[in-house]
Every structure is written in structure tokens, then in C-alpha cells.
Amino acid sequence: MTTGDDAPPVRTVGGFDRSGRAWVAGLFGAGGAALGALLPLLARWAGELPWMPFQGPLRLLGSFDEPWLAWGRPVVGLVLGLAVAAWVVVDTPVLDVGPDRIRVRRRGEVERVVERAKVGAVHPRGSKLVIVTESGRTLFEGDVEGDASQIRQAFVDHGYPWEGPEA
Incomplete structure (x- = not known):
């Protein structure tokens, strides 16, 4: 792609390097896991606000307290966070x-x-x-x-x- 012998070579800029990809994956993964862990608390709190729409579904989300959900929600949040991180990296x-x-x-x-x-x-x-x-x-x-x-x-x-x- 160069036009002559003294033309500088094609330079590639942009995208994430290995450490950048790891940083994005860690940030979105941790955020997704934290959101998954805090979802019942946030849903209960939002369901008690008088001006908040969809109080019924929010109370329902906040009432899920099965033992497997204690670790299931953070795992699902982690997986979703990693999926969003992959999309961000690939779409850059x-x-x-x-x-x-x-x-x-x-x-x-x-x-x-x-x-x-x-x-x-x-x-x-x-x-x-x-x-x-x-x-x-x-x-x-x-x-x-x-x-x-x-x-x-x-x-x-x-x-x-x-x-x-x-x-």
C-alpha cells in the first residue's frame, strides 16, 4: 500500500491491546456481577418509592430469595457483563x-x-x-x-x- 520506496508504511491505530481488553472485561464483568448481587436490594428499594412506576414487578424481583439465586444472579451478571465487554472491544x-x-x-x-x-x-x-x-x-x-x-x-x-x- 505504499506509493514509493521512501513512503512510510501503513500504520494501524486504534483498537484495544491485550491489557486494554483485560481492563474492559474486568470492569464490565465486575460491574455485571455487582449488579446481579445487588439487584434484589435495589428492586426492593425502588419498589417502595411512591413515584416509581412498575412497583409490582420491582417487588416481585426483590422477593426472589432462593438459595441458588444468591450465587446465580452474580454469575448471570458476570456473563452478561463479559458479553457487553466483548461487544465493546469488537465494535471499536x-x-x-x-x-x-x-x-x-x-x-x-x-x-x-x-x-x-x-x-x-x-x-x-x-x-x-x-x-x-x-x-x-x-x-x-x-x-x-x-x-x-x-x-x-x-x-x-x-x-x-x-x-x-x-x-
Whole structure:
């Protein structure tokens, strides 16, 4: 994908590395397990609030106190939390930045190809990376995980017009 002998190689930015995937899985797994463990207490409390809708179903959820549910709810919460974590990791965009084009991949497949000639500016907006045309039309906007300075450097090395802090 390089245009010449001196062109920098395609750089891949975004996505989660191994420690990032472990952090996301641990965070969502622990959150799901905690929510599963606290569900009866939260349901009982919410069922007693006079303004809360669906008080009957909430009281019913809070009344489940079978012994197997003491460990079953946290296990179900853990599994659901890990499923959400897997979805977050897989759905995070990965960008292959080359001298001629930017490939946006999600779930292992190319979702979009942005030709270099169309790119007017690349800049961060909050936690998102935005690629726009000269006329201001958005070509890509999304959360790109990773070190902001490495993401910036990947675009600068290939001559893309970076607008924003030097991270």
C-alpha cells in the first residue's frame, strides 16, 4: 500500500491491546456481577418509592430469595457483563493509515475506505477522532482507542492535515 520506496508504511491505530481488553472485561464483568448481587436490594428499594412506576414487578424481583439465586444472579451478571465487554472491544474502530487511504475496520471487516484526496482535515473532538473534507463534510467520526500522540503521529507521518493539539 505504499506509493514509493521512501513512503512510510501503513500504520494501524486504534483498537484495544491485550491489557486494554483485560481492563474492559474486568470492569464490565465486575460491574455485571455487582449488579446481579445487588439487584434484589435495589428492586426492593425502588419498589417502595411512591413515584416509581412498575412497583409490582420491582417487588416481585426483590422477593426472589432462593438459595441458588444468591450465587446465580452474580454469575448471570458476570456473563452478561463479559458479553457487553466483548461487544465493546469488537465494535471499536481500528484505522489503517496509509499514504493513499485510510481504512476503517470494525469486527475484522473493512467498514469504510477514505481516500487521501478527500481528506481536508483530521482532528480530535472530545474523545472522538474526526476526518472531514475541505467543505466540512464528515467522512469519519468515532472513538479511536489508543495513545493520542501515536494516533496523531500516524496521520502526520503520512502528510494528512492534522488540526489540534500535538498531544
